[in-house]
Amino acid sequence: MIPPPFTYAAPTSLEEALALLQQHGPMAKILAGGHSLLPMMKLRLLEPEVLIDLRRVPGLDEIREENGYLHLGAMVREVELEEHPLIREKYPLLYETTRWIADPQVRNMGTIGGNLAHGDPGNDHPATMMAYDAQLVAVGPRGERVIPAREFFLDFYTTALEPDEILTAIRIPIPPPRSGGAYEKLERKVGDYATAAVAVQLSLAEDGTLSYVGIGLTNVAHVPLFAARSCAHLQGQRPTPERIDEAAQMASEDCNPRSDLRGSAEYKRAMVRELTRRAFRRALERAQGG
Amino acid sequence: MEAEVRTPPTICGMGHRMKRKEDARFLFGKGRYVDDIKLPGMLYMDIVRSPFAHARIKSINAERALAMDGVVAVITGKDLEKYNLHWMPTLMGDTQMVLPTDRVMYQAQEVAAVIATDRYIAADAVEAIEVEYEPLEPVIDPFRALEPDAPVLRTDKGKTDNHIWHWEVGDREATERAFQEADVVVKQQIYIPRIHVASIETCGCIADYDPVEGKLTVYMTTQAPHVVRTALAMVAGHVGLSEEKIRVISPDIGGGFGGKVPIYPGYVIAIAASVLLGKPVKWIEDRSENLQADSFARDYHITAELAATKEGKITALRIKTLADHGYTDAAANPSKFPAGLFSICTGSYDIKHAFVEVDAVYTNKPPGGIAYRCSFRVTEAVHAIERMVDVLAQKLGMDPAELRFKNFIQPDQFPYKSALGWEYDSGNYPAALRKAMDLIGYEELRREQAERRARGELMGIGISSFTEIVGAGPSRHFDILGIKMFDSCELRIHPTGKAIARFGTKSQGQGHETTYAQIIAEELGIPAEHVQVEEGDTDTAPYGLGTYASRSTPTAGAAAAMAARKVREKARKIAAYLLEVSEEDLEWEPGVFRVKGAPDKSVTIQDIALAAYTNHPPGMEAGLEAVHYYDPPNLTFPFGSYICVVDIDKGTGQVKIRRFVAVDDCGHVINPMIVEGQIHGGLTMGFAPAMMEELVYDEEGNILTGSFMDYLLPTAVETPRWETARTVTPSPHHPLGAKGVGESATVGAPAAIVNAVVDALSPYGVTHIDIPITPYKVWKILHEKGVV
């Protein structure tokens, strides 16, 4: 439970942070809230020689709407999302997802950027960002680039971020009127990673058909999943109970969970089906209600 | 019903909800735990542990570690072998490696120790030690362990199989006959899984050997400091450690629950290191080491059978159990009781015939079998009988409450001699169950359940009417390593009428500093706030066996009352002298002796205390103090009835505890608030294994639940709201009429929860579920039964 020796740097600008990252190469790691990185170091699963703390880099902790997007700085902490009125009122999916993450201690430290950059299929924000069709903004020596959340998660603990890039922001399209979202997570206790979890974001057209559907799945494959077939099945359709059931069934077929102490793969598939139904129903109620 | 309160709040004797004296210290962060203690020149120890469950050690290469700056020594089994300290006895008289010289027997077993000038260097050096292993076939399943071709684990003991011991009690033939004659027989396999106490403070010590004086001081997380001192003197006498030169100090302890009774290899290595190096050596386990290597509890594979008439009168109980002890029997039971007090398994019921047998086996798992918040295997016993009563009720189509009423030992049958040999001191089981049923509204709940069932909803109601057996000794039956299980109090009254009392027990959160003070306040009228309680230092406290098995109030609490009564007898003599009357002319009310018939002529205990040092009667010894070693005539038998109501989410398998009512009876209550605290904590510690906790191993013996990410402990969010109440049936033999209470709820709660879940699923033919009841397990049953 004690990590090997390492040095610590706390740059005060993004340029400085990027320079440090380049200088130390793969031996360096960005430190955000530390609540995934430090446990791995304590278990000596990761042994970085240099930690580059982003805490003092200005401008990474903003929450604002601009140009059709909700802009979230990578260093926005979970507790800030939880307490922000804008998030609570207009982004119920994000709000609920945040509330399901770990416990208050972890949420006081953990950041949304770290949660995504870690590439852990058990983390909750990735599925939600896929459901929102969010964009991730990365800055590196070659400048800035935007990566769709649905293309960000490549493998177990592997993302589209290059080792010399820093994730600076997340952009979520501002949902149109008659939108709703919900997150359903089955966990064994507070602070547990999901047995299975489902993020649903949807919008209704004037005629009651679905003008947008995004469904993301947590911890039921080696990467967070976008339930593409389920979304396509619902897109442009009326959300009848039969259709919702069919889409939920597809999600349970398209995931690829592993049996472990949380339950068998069969159980997890069944949970994906059940939770998709439940999340969809609640998202729909929200869209219809406002 | 609260116990009768005889003292005013200024004195705060029995029955007062006095706030705990120790809490200020804990709440202000001023508790002093082992890891808070820092001695000059102190070195730090860390341990290399085995990645394999069963392997031969081919070589240990410590060169790289020894070359590191700050590394002082690396200790291996070969080093200890030179002093014949590589093996030690367990409290059960088995043998346990301190460090291996040949084979490792479980994953995370200690292999070597590093001593360094700094905790962090020690951790880095552990990584630098290269150990070459030759993996051997592990024996993980205890049933496999008994197969003739299973690898034999304890060849060091000359064994030819993995069987440790067979133990049985009861009348086999009479029980057999009762089963043959029975109208109805039910049989159920029940596994009570391996769990861990997971106290918030892990284990650790500082061994401080003074080479000049030859004196060893050990600060240690132990529930039984005196036993540790004697055991160390017995084990290390041959290297010159003699008992008067050993001082064991048990400072504040962050939870023990039985896990801090054993003497772990880490303690012994730290002591050896301190003796070898002549410097203090600190060793503190981390959480994973604690979970992976320290003693486990439970792990009983039970086959239970009940025989009954068709009217529901239970006629016989038969239990056969396989106990997985890991690679050595490191339980901490009284020595004549290898399966602890498991024979309390006839429970609250008047069962004429019973027969119980237990076989213990070795496997490649951590050693133990400790009594996790339970008086030696009582949880296992209670779980078995309380489950079986429900299995029988289901078979007979009878309400489980009705079946219990039909079979309870009746109040007029006490003292009651059980078929397995115990003499229950007192009880009123129907009253406790009736009260619990009234509080929860049992009949109404059954009506609601019928309605919900008609709608296809899953709701269950479960009862557990347990009987505990706590407070060992009587010393004629109970000893640890031959040391009789009495306990002690040494009480001194200061000239200004304040007191200090020292005990052989050791609080780990139970509130002794308050409870004992209240007992002395009750007996002497000295305000409880002026009674200083001390425990845990073997140089100052009187000898005692420590705190576990709910024994502190039954033994040391009784000793406190008896010591105070001795003081009162001397005080009476001094009072008579001061008031110039004879002793018979005096009457006592808390804190004052008055002359009968002349109530304005009186002296207070404070006046008497001063006189004891300034103006005592000629010919009498000065001072006012007493020592009492209390040897209880019998155990105490606390009991209670718990009722749990659950709702099950069919879609996910999640079980929600809607209500849980706990009616406890621990005789006279010393501090109702502390008792309720003990019940709340105990219920939570019963809920946890019922729903979440289990130490799981794979086929290779790798632990799959080696951290709190997978070894699940409930938080405040998961924990149900507890509703507590009590009945009071005093113990006839305890000086205060009190019984132990620390473990009742841990013991009684799991069965109520399981019974509720099984009740919810019973329409689908479910008769039993092994704990922990996880959502997955419930879903799987629903799935298999075609419900979802």
Ligand SMILES: Cc1cc2nc3c(=O)[nH]c(=O)nc-3n(C[C@H](O)[C@H](O)[C@H](O)COP(=O)(O)OP(=O)(O)OC[C@H]3O[C@@H](n4cnc5c(N)ncnc54)[C@H](O)[C@@H]3O)c2cc1C
């Ligand atoms: C007990 C416990 C329970 C938990 N339960 C949950 C849960 O239920 N759901 C859940 O979603 N999470 C859970 N977590 C994880 C938690 O949410 C972490 O905080 C989160 O995964 C990582 O965020 P962080 O800010 O702490 O990042 P860090 O731990 O500091 O970093 C994580 C990784 O991301 C990299 N990184 C961080 N920020 C950036 C950046 N801006 N650019 C590039 N790389 C970056 C780091 O180099 C590191 O590799 C739990 C954690 C704990 C300790």
